[in-house]
Amino acid sequence: MDSNQRETEIEQCLDDIREEHSHYTPISTDDLSARPSSSNVIVTEPDRRSRSSRTMNTVRQTRELKIETEIHNVPEFTNSIQPQSTYSHKTRPIDVFQNFFPEYLVQVLVEQTNRYAVQNKSNNFTPVLSKEMKAYLGILIMMGLNPLPDMELYWSNDPFYNNAEISKIMPIKRYKKITENLHINDNEKEPNRNSPEYDKMYKLRPMIQELNKLFQQETGNSSKQSIDECMVKFKGRSSLKQYMPKKPIKRGFKIWARCDSVTGYLYQFEIYTGKGDSMEDEGLGYNVVKKLSVGLPENTLIAFDNFFTSCNLMEYLYENQIFAVGTVRVNRKDLPEIFKKSQPKHLRLERNQFAAVTAKPITAIKWLDTRDVNILTTAHHPTDTVFVKRTQKDGTKNKVLIPTSIAQYTLTMGGVDHFDHFRSSYPINRKCRKFWMRLFFFMFDAAIINSYITYNTVHVASTHSHRNFRLRLARELISNYSNKVKRQVVFKNKMGSNFGVPDAIRLLNVGVHLPDEGNTYKRCRFCSTKKEERRTKIVCSTCQVALCAKKCFKLFHEASPQE
Incomplete structure (x- = not known):
């Protein structure tokens, strides 16, 4: 679509809005505290003579009310995820998974588990081999597909609970021994707590670094991504545990994640270890986005919620050729007066009306739905609108005209939620006292989910469901391995009651x-x-x-x- 056609459509939409809300009168840009209707959008630019004039709530230049059709060039965000490895319709789940969780990571688990068993002086522990470790990982996946309230029930003599496919792989005592000694890093080399090199994530650091590198290396960056938090449930003791009473998971570990907006592919994650993570004055949200956006290609659109959004962050991203859109809290610094709640009655917005002001490169938009929606964006024109369908109380659907920035934010922001949906479907979520075990399960799950999303780029998703993918992957990891020995039956006495049959x-x-x-x-x-x-x-x-x-x-x- 050329610029002339685009301008014509904008003018037509604005004419329709003006007719609908003709009782609103234009207001001067001298007072930004005024809230214009959607038919009278204020677009202002600050005077560039001083640093203070660059803030959005300071406007030195006064000009007549008008709607600008150009602010700055915004690219088309059309690139989707592209696997870097070559796959075909004959590719098996394990072929994809080994690119995200390669053999050398399995070998790290084997070496560190055996080392810890020696350090811990574990009784009657036979060293783990690579095949056995893969079988153990396969068992974890199967347990996620078929959850039972108690882990021992998978080996139960009661056929109602017994899982023959799991119980034939290894005895329950062997499974418990591997779980008891499972490790990723050498405890003897861990820095002292008072040392400047001390790392709260030392037990997981090798795997965190490798998986972050592999996730970004195996799949090219898409044009639309979102940054948000994930929660890993944990009720045990840990200084890293967070309590958020308003969240579905109230107690657990907070993980910052950057995901593809369409598929939920996880590009990068960072485990939150406390207030010490924020070393700059800009705030935690600013630092998280800054860290997760390092290395992003130019002309990428990132969406995040009001925990992260600020004017300083939007400017920083724009300077690095990264576009952003996000809801914003009204108590942030340097925001325009239109976001204030107290306004004169005759200037208040009615439902489905919006107001916008611009201080390049940032556009601030306020839209009144059932309540105020406040947006900062560097990727959308303040006057662009789009029709969306809204379901009414009686079940009918009406078309509502809303700002394009809000519609695009809704579509772009769901990447991390999509990833969480995959994670909650068949979670590897065994109860454990060691805090890092829960985080290891999260990372292992993330590798499986990314493998599944990548697998679907060359397969039809409807015929290869997430459940079937996990089951095939588990069986391919196990690969007919069996460490099962004939169990010796123990009786209490000659006429004992331990029959072993319900x-x-x-x-x-x-x-x-x-x-x-x-x-x-x-x-x-x-x-x-x-x-x-x-x-x-x-x-x-x-x-x-x-x-x-x-x-x-x-x-x-x-x-x-x-x-």
Whole structure:
């Protein structure tokens, strides 16, 4: 669309608005505290003779009310995510995942886990191998797909809970041993707490650095991204834990994230470790965006909420050829008077009206919906509008004319929420006391989600759901690995009550429990003890336990219910 057509459309929209709100009269730019209607948009520029005049609430030059059609050149934000590696329709989930969580990271887990087991003097610990560590990671993914209230239930003898695909991979004791000793960094090299080199994230630092590098390296930056916070639930003890009563997750770790606005792809994350993170006077929000935007290509649009937005931040990003849009708190410094709540009655906005002022490169827009919506942007013209559909109380849909900046903000801001939606679907979220384990699960989940999003660039998403992707990935990581050994049955005594079969199965329809002949001799579940071992080939067809045919088969099924 050429500039003439664009100007014509703008004029047509503005004429329609003027007719609708013709009872509003133009006001002078001498008083910026006035709130014009959408038919009388104020666009002002500050005098550039001094630094103080560059602030948006100081205007030295007075001019007639008019609507400018040009402020500064704004590019088209059309680039989507582009994988840097070559994939095809034959690419497997594990092929993509290994680019985000490569073999050397698995090897780090193996080496540090074995080292910590030695340092911790863990009893009866067999060193972990790479294949076993991959199988362990595969088990974590499967547990996220099939959550149970207690981890031990996956190995339960009750068929209602038992997960045969998990329990056949390794015994529960081995799983617990690996979890107990799992580590990412060498504890003996950790700096002293009083040392200037002390790092609160020391236990995770190698993986944080590698994953941030891989996430940005494997997929090119898109044109539209958002910056927001994620929460990782944790109720244990940690100085890093945050409490935010108004959030869905009230207690846990805060993570700053930069994601693609369309797909939710996570480019970069930073774990918040407390007030010490903010070393500059500009504030925490300013520093977070500044850090996460380092290395972004020119002509990228970033959206963030009112926690981050300020005039100084918008100017900093614009100087680095990065465009931004965000809601803003009315108590921020250097804001125009139109954002103030107290206004003369005859100048107050009615619903769906908006007002705008400009101090290059920043445009401030106030739109009245059910309540005030305040926006700062460097990527939108103050007079650009767009129709959106709004559902009314009676179910009907009406078209409402709103500023383009607000419509684009809504579309661009959802990247981190999209990522959180993926993360909450099948989370790797086992209870643990070690704070860093929860953060490790978050990073492992992030690698899986980014793999899935990248996988869908060459596959049809509808036929390869997130759930199926995770299941395939888990099975490919396990890859027929099994460390399962024959479990030795332990009995309390010769006539003990530890039968190993739930009463609901053992005593149900006893008449249909028929003896079958097995392939090998096994311990009799009823009479065999450590002191006197008795074996038989006879197996109950229903209970699937070995029982001596002469006496034990009958006595086992007639024994009183277990307490």
